[in-house]
Amino acid sequence: MARAFLIVLDSVGCGGAPDAAAFGDEGANTLLHIARACADGKAREGRSGPLFLPHLDRLGLGRAIELASGEQAPGLGARPEGLWGAATEVSQGKDTPSGHWELAGQPVPWDWTLFPDRQPAFPPELTEAICRLAGTEGILGNCHAAGLPVIARYCEEHRQSLWPICYTSADSVLQIAAHEEWFGLDRLIRLCEELAPILHSQRVGRVIARPFSGTCGATRRTPNRRDFAMAPPGPTLLDCVAEAGRATHAIGKIGDIFSMQGIGRLWKGASDADLFEHLVQLGGKAEEGSLTFANFVEFDTLYGHPRDVSGYARALERFDAALPRFFAQLRPGDLAIFTADHGNDPTWHGTEHTRERVPVLGYGPGAKSIGLCGFADVGASVARHLGLVLPGRGSSFL
Ligand SMILES: O=P(O)(O)O[C@H]1O[C@H](CO)[C@@H](O)[C@H]1O
């Protein structure tokens, strides 16, 4: 029986989304702009030269970028030896759950609730609920922000008052940062868990605990982040595989993104390097007929949001260089698909995700062009590869 590996490189988009302008993202292209910066010598911190991704490019990465956006990425464009194409999203959100759910066959049928970009960003009833559940007299932040600056800005007040630092973004999200020792990690996780059903009932997609440690001026976020996400709008690829009695393995934050629905075993780690080791191990030992679904988040969190082009290029090159160790574990008949959930162009303005198409690259079935497809077609194809049928929007390109 065949095995499938669905691997999401978080935020590694390739431009060309037909509705990018509606998101203020017309022209955004994560991979193209990183490749151009590298070729122009503008991404030289800890690396140099044109973007070097020989293994992904051999699958068809350069051609996928060109197909999605009409632009040639310098250094990429080898003749594809893998399955290659690009996918367009229909869900009206450029966030992580929307992207993953649609890849797994469930586009989001509703409009997410977003908080206004003003201070206070949260309605008084929500602030009261946070205070009641946290046992505090108030909250800090209450604004749109990126995580590192908002912690730096409110650290000292947080240390003195122990009020939680609450912020949001262009995503449908309430994020709460608090110090692991001063405020308490368990207390922060419990607070987010208790708030989640209230927020979910209002179509706010996620409550995220963002614990940090260290002293003010030298804080760092810890790996104990927890996302409490709404459940997907219906059964996904994971449910389909699990209900067929097959094993499902979730690497990284897949468990959080799918509210643990349809997930057999969880494989977590402190870094993407740790997660890659899980992927290599599962390449060797995942059961016949199983699905391994992985998310590599550092492209997004460490380099996309902070707009670090060199760092993003380094992370892509590191990932590419490690791929042969994973490929060496695969067996005849296996399928490994590499794709993404949205863009996060590190050359774009602001600090938010960017609406883009995403590459769809497959290792296993040999050279094959799939052209432009929908996100949901990825899930339908993985199901088909496993001999299953995923009901819903997608159709298989296999
Ligand atoms: O800057 P940080 O806190 O990482 O925020 C990011 O993390 C959130 C969830 O992925 C996104 O909405 C984005 O704003």
Ligand SMILES: [Mn+2]
């Ligand atoms: Mn994401």
Ligand SMILES: [Mn+2]
């Ligand atoms: Mn993100």
